[in-house]
Amino acid sequence: MIFGLKKILITGSNGLLGQKLIKLFLCKNDFEIFAVSRGENRLNNKKGYTYYSMDITKQDKLSDLVNKIKPKYIIHTAAMTNVDACELHKKECDLINVEMVSTLTEMSKRNNIHLIHISTDFIFDGEKNSVYTEKDKPNPISHYGLSKLKSENIILKSNIKYTILRTILVYGLVDNNERSNIVLWVKNSLENKKEITVVTDQFRMPTFADDLAESCFLAIENDATGIFNVSSNTLLSIYDIAIEVARAFNLDEIFIKPIKTSKLFLPAKRPPRTGFDLNKSIKLLKLPVYAFGDRLQIFKEQIAKYESTLSQN
Numbered sequence: 222m223i224f225g226l227k228k229i230l231i232t233g234s235n236g237l238l239g240q241k242l243i244k245l246f247l248c249k250n251d252f253e254i255f256a257v258s259r260g261e262n263r264l265n266n267k268k269g270y271t272y273y274s275m276d277i278t279k280q281d282k283l284s285d286l287v288n289k290i291k292p293k294y295i296i297h298t299a300a301m302t303n304v305d306a307c308e309l310h311k312k313e314c315d316l317i318n319v320e321m322v323s324t325l326t327e328m329s330k331r332n333n334i335h336l337i338h339i340s341t342d343f344i345f346d347g348e349k350n351s352v353y354t355e356k357d358k359p360n361p362i363s364h365y366g367l368s369k370l371k372s373e374n375i376i377l378k379s380n381i382k383y384t385i386l387r388t389i390l391v392y393g394l395v396d397n398n399e400r401s402n403i404v405l406w407v408k409n410s411l412e413n414k415k416e417i418t419v420v421t422d423q424f425r426m427p428t429f430a431d432d433l434a435e436s437c438f439l440a441i442e443n444d445a446t447g448i449f450n451v452s453s454n455t456l457l458s459i460y461d462i463a464i465e466v467a468r469a470f471n472l473d474e475i476f477i478k479p480i481k482t483s484k485l486f487l488p489a490k491r492p493p494r495t496g497f498d499l500n501k502s503i504k505l506l507k508l509p510v511y512a513f514g515d516r517l518q519i520f521k522e523q524i525a526k527y528e529s530t531l532s533q534n
């Protein structure tokens with residue numbers, strides 16, 4: 222134990238949000254950071270925190286880890302996030318997205334831990350004509366959405382100190398991660414002159430992973446508990462998101478072909494339209510809100526910096 226530092230455990234540290242969280246908390250001076258994820262640590266920077274490679278669906282191992290660290294905070298990002306895989310492998314999805322949360326909630330209760338849990342717009346059916354508030358009634362239409370709603374309900378009923386951050390279509394730069402995201406997929410495909418079909422009938426408010434990580438920090442800093450929406454303030458069709466990416470990176474839009482969701486025959490249903498009302502988060506979480514286009518410019522700068530570091534090595 223490092224005297225005076227607040228211990229924080231970040232699950233899923235190899236993932237998109239997990240990596241951003243490690244980088245963010247390393248810049249803060251008052252945290253001792255512990256990270257857990259499956260397999261080897263995929264972050265380029267392996268210093269300044271303690272990494273555990275572990276399948277945290279193994280309840281005993283997860284409990285032992287939490288008992289050993291006794292963190293003040295857990296930020297739980299680990300999840301089965303591929304919506305179609307969740308539809309096809311429901312048991313595995315429930316084990317990761319529901320049972321794991323049940324264990325963490327139990328551990329949080331026993332050890333007086335503030336649990337910060339990441340949830341999703343997919344708990345909604347996407348039929349509302351306006352943006353969703355934190356009070357709107359969920360109605361998931363996919364197994365992924367259902368599993369995330371079940372996990373929220375476990376936490377809500379538990380009497381622990383919790384923050385649930387619901388978010389939408391997260392994108393950002395990650396080290397050594399094969400899992401792509403909407404912006405990187407469009408950018409990489411267009412750079413390779415590969416044609417992509419993109420849906421015109423699903424609308425989202427895309428979220429920059431750095432902003433989502435910041436919202437986790439703000440939940441701690443402002444001692445904000447309850448449910449909060451976190452996203453950009455720009456509602457676009459996924460097709461229009463792709464067009465904005467092409468323009469931001471000066472790539473040829475000709476390779477982006479419009480398609481209707483029904484023509485893709487995907488295993489899981491998607492909510493047609495999910496945007497968030499961010500007023501509660503602005504007020505209580507002190508969430509700074511950005512437009513998608515502005516964050517794309519920051520993302521572009523990050524990529525340029527990352528690529529120049531790679532070329533120097």
Ligand SMILES: NC(=O)c1ccc[n+]([C@@H]2O[C@H](COP(=O)([O-])OP(=O)(O)OC[C@H]3O[C@@H](n4cnc5c(N)ncnc54)[C@H](OP(=O)(O)O)[C@@H]3O)[C@@H](O)[C@H]2O)c1
Pocket residue numbers: 232233234235236237238239257258259260275276277278297298299300301302317339340341342369388389390391392400
């Ligand atoms: N990405 C989005 O668009 C989006 C939208 C709404 C909500 N969310 C929520 O935001 C959170 C973070 O998402 P993300 O995009 O950062 O996810 P991600 O990139 O898929 O990362 C999740 C991480 O969890 C790890 N993990 C999964 N099962 C594990 C297990 N049994 N033991 C240990 N580690 C395990 C994975 O490890 P491996 O890499 O080794 O498999 C992965 O690195 C999730 O709760 C997700 O539901 C995401």
